[in-house]
Amino acid sequence: MKILYLTTVIPTSRKTGGEIASQNFIDALKRNGHDVVVIAYQRLGDIQQESKNEIIVGKRHIESNKSRLYPLLWMGDSLLRKYPYSAAKYYSLNYVKSVKNILSNDTYDAVIVDHAQICWIADLLSKKIKKIIFIAHNIEHEVYLTQCQNTHNPLTKYIYQREATLIQTCEDYLASLAIQVWTLTPHDSKYFWKLNPNTQAFDLPSSLNIRFNSWQHPVSSKKFDIGIIGSWTWNANMLGLKWFFQQVYPHLPKNLSIHVAGKGAEWLSGEYDNVHYCGFVPDVQEFMSQAKAIAIPSVAGGGIQIKTLDAIASGLPIVATPTALRGIFEYPAGIEVAEQADKFADILTDLVTKTDFTENSRISLLEERKQWLQLRQQQFTTKVNNAINSLGY
Numbered sequence: 001m002k003i004l005y006l007t008t009v010i011p012t013s014r015k016t017g018g019e020i021a022s023q024n025f026i027d028a029l030k031r032n033g034h035d036v037v038v039i040a041y042q043r044l045g046d047i048q049q050e051s052k053n054e055i056i057v058g059k060r061h062i063e064s065n066k067s068r069l070y071p072l073l074w075m076g077d078s079l080l081r082k083y084p085y086s087a088a089k090y091y092s093l094n095y096v097k098s099v100k101n102i103l104s105n106d107t108y109d110a111v112i113v114d115h116a117q118i119c120w121i122a123d124l125l126s127k128k129i130k131k132i133i134f135i136a137h138n139i140e141h142e143v144y145l146t147q148c149q150n151t152h153n154p155l156t157k158y159i160y161q162r163e164a165t166l167i168q169t170c171e172d173y174l175a176s177l178a179i180q181v182w183t184l185t186p187h188d189s190k191y192f193w194k195l196n197p198n199t200q201a202f203d204l205p206s207s208l209n210i211r212f213n214s215w216q217h218p219v220s221s222k223k224f225d226i227g228i229i230g231s232w233t234w235n236a237n238m239l240g241l242k243w244f245f246q247q248v249y250p251h252l253p254k255n256l257s258i259h260v261a262g263k264g265a266e267w268l269s270g271e272y273d274n275v276h277y278c279g280f281v282p283d284v285q286e287f288m289s290q291a292k293a294i295a296i297p298s299v300a301g302g303g304i305q306i307k308t309l310d311a312i313a314s315g316l317p318i319v320a321t322p323t324a325l326r327g328i329f330e331y332p333a334g335i336e337v338a339e340q341a342d343k344f345a346d347i348l349t350d351l352v353t354k355t356d357f358t359e360n361s362r363i364s365l366l367e368e369r370k371q372w373l374q375l376r377q378q379q380f381t382t383k384v385n386n387a388i389n390s391l392g393y
Contacts, residue, residue, distance in 0.1 A: 001388060002107070003029060005038045006099065006121060007114035008090050009062050010054055013046055016231045017306035018137055020207045021184065022114050025135065028384040037108075039098055041090070055102065057095045063233040063263070064089070084166040085159075086140070087117045096124060103128045110391055113178070116140050119170030122177055131391050134178035138301070139188050141168035143236055146300045150239060175199070180387060184304040185327030200387065203327070205377040206309035208285055224257040224276070225352045227291030227316075229284060229307055232264030236301035240321070241265060243341070244297035245272075251345030256352060261287050288314040293351040296324040297344070304328065313373055315366045317351040319344060332372040334365050 005026060011019035029036050037053050041060045061067035064074075078088035099121060110131040113121065117140075125132055141164040148160035175181050175195040182202055183189045189201040228244065230237045241260070249272070252258075260268055261278040268277040281287045288294055294311045296318060304327040311318050318335045321344070325337060336351070338344040 001109040001391075002035045003037070003388075004099075004102065004108045004111045005029075005036050005114060006111060006118055007038065007040045008117055009060075010038065010040045010042050010046075010056060012051075012054075013043070014207060015043070016234070018115070020306045021137055021204055021304070022135075024204055024207065024380070025112075025114070025182075025202075025384065028381045029388065031381055032385040032388070034388065037102070039095070039102070041095075055098060057098045058092060060090075060092075081120075082166070083120060084117070084163050084170060086163065086167060087119055087170060090117050091120050096121065099124060110179075110388070113174060116167055116171045116174060119174055122174055126177055130179070132178045133180045133182060133387075134174040135182045136171065136175070136188060136192060137184060139191050140171055141165070143301055147235055147239075150300070179391065182387065187326065200383075201327070202383055203376055203380055204304050204306070204309065205380045206313045206373050207306070208310050208313040222292045223290040224259045225292050226252075226256060226258045226295050226348060227261070227288050227293070228258065228295050228297070229261040229281070229287060229310075232262050234264075234301075237298070238264065239300045240296075240298040240323075243299045244295065245275075247341035248295075248297060248345045248348075251342050253349060256349070259287070259291065284310055285314060288316060291316060293317040293319065293348060295344075295348055296320040298324040309373075312369055315369050317354075319348045319351065332365075332368045334369070 007022050009019060011022040011026065014020045014023055026036055026038065037055065039055045039057060041058055041062070042056045043062045044059045061070050064071050074089045075085055077083070077091065078085045081088060081091070083091065108129065110133060111125055111129050112133045112135060113125070114135045115137060144160050144164035144167060148157050148164060151157050151160065172195055175192050178196060179198060181192045181196045181199040183192055183199065184202060184204055186201045189199050193199040228241070230241065232238050232241055254274055256274060258275045259278055260275065261281040263280045265277055268275060278287065288311065294314060294316050296305065296308055296311060298305055298321050300323065305324050308320060308324050308328060312332065312335070316334070320335060320337055322337060322339055325331065336347045338347050
C-alpha cells in the first residue's frame with residue numbers, strides 16, 4: 001500500500017517524544033512492506049540529508065522558546081486565521097502546495113495526518129482522498145486545560161483556554177473526518193471513540209534496545225545517583241520537573257547527586273549544589289547507564305511517556321508517578337510508583353542506597369525487561385499492519 005504521512009517535523013532525528021512516536025509508526029509501516037512518503041518541515045539547525053521517502057517543505061523553528069520573534073508572528077497568524085497557536089505555528093502555503101502537488105501527481109491508498117496541529121490540511125485532503133487516518137498523540141485540549149488550571153496569570157490563563165477550545169475543534173473535526181483514529185493510550189481512545197468508533201489505542205514500543213552493560217557494571221562505578229531526562233521545552237514536562245525540585249527534592253538527602261538531561265532546563269545550572277544540568281545528551285542510554293536509579297516525575301500531559309519506555313529499556317530501577325506510567329500496563333519488575341512527593345523521595349532514596357542486588361538478580365531483571373520490550377514491539381507492528389490492511393486496497 002502507498003501511504004502519504006503528513007506530520008510537523010521530519011522525525012528521523014528522534015529529538016522529542018513526538019518524533020520518536022511518529023518514527024515508530026513509520027518504521028512499523030515500512031516493516032510491513034508499505035511504501036511511506038513523509039511530508040514535514042526540517043528543524044532549523046538540523047543537517048540530516050533528505051531521504052528518498054521524505055519531502056521537506058522548509059526549515060523552521062520547532063521549539064517556541066528558542067524561536068526569537070517567531071512566536072509573535074505565529075500568534076498573529078493564529079488570531080487572523082482563528083487557528084490554535086500550535087496549529088498556526090506549522091501552517092504555511094508551501095506545506096499546502098506541496099501536499100496539493102503530490103496528490104495531483106501521484107496516487108496514494110491512504111493519508112495519515114500525524115498530530116492535530118496540522119488540522120488546516122484537512123479540507124484539502126477531504127476533497128482528494130477517501131482514506132484518512134488521524135494519529136492523535138494526545139487529547140491536546142486536555143493538556144492545555146491542565147496548564148490553564150495550573151496558572152494564576154489572567155493573560156496566560158486566557159491563552160491556554162483559547163488554545164484548548166480551538167485545538168479541541170481541530171481534534172474533533174479530524175476524528176470525524178478520518179476513516180480510523182489511532183491513539184497512544186486507552187484513555188485517549190475512549191475520548192475519540194465517541195467521535196469515531198473506528199478508534200484504537202496502540203502500545204508504543206521503546207525506540208531503544210536493552211544494553212546489558214547498564215546493570216552489569218557494579219554500583220560503585222556509577223557516576224551519579226539519580227538521573228532525570230526529558231524534553232523540558234514542552235511545558236507539561238516542565239511542570240513535572242518543577243514539581244520534583246519544589247516538592248520531592250526537599251525530602252532527599254543532600255549528599256545524593258542528581259543529573260538532569262534534556263533541552264529547556266537551563267535554570268537548573270548552579271541552582272543546587274548536588275544537581276548537575278547536562279543539557280541535551282546525544283546518547284540517552286549512555287546517560288541513563290551512569291545513574292543508579294531513574295526518576296520520572298511527570299504530573300501533566302497526555303499520550304504515552306516515551307522517556308518511561310526508554311527508562312525501562314535502560315534496565316535500571318525506576319521511580320515514576322502514575323502520570324508517567326499512563327498507557328503502560330503490566331509493566332516489568334524494578335519500577336516503583338509514587339504519587340506523593342515524600343513517598344517518591346523515600347523510595348528513590350532506598351533504591352539508590354540499596355546494595356543487595358546480586359549479579360544474577362540484575363541479569364534476571366534485564367532479561368524480563370528485554371522480553372517485555374520485544375513483545376511490545378511485536379504487538380505494535382502487528383497491530384499497525386492489521387489496522388492498515390483493514391482499509392483494503
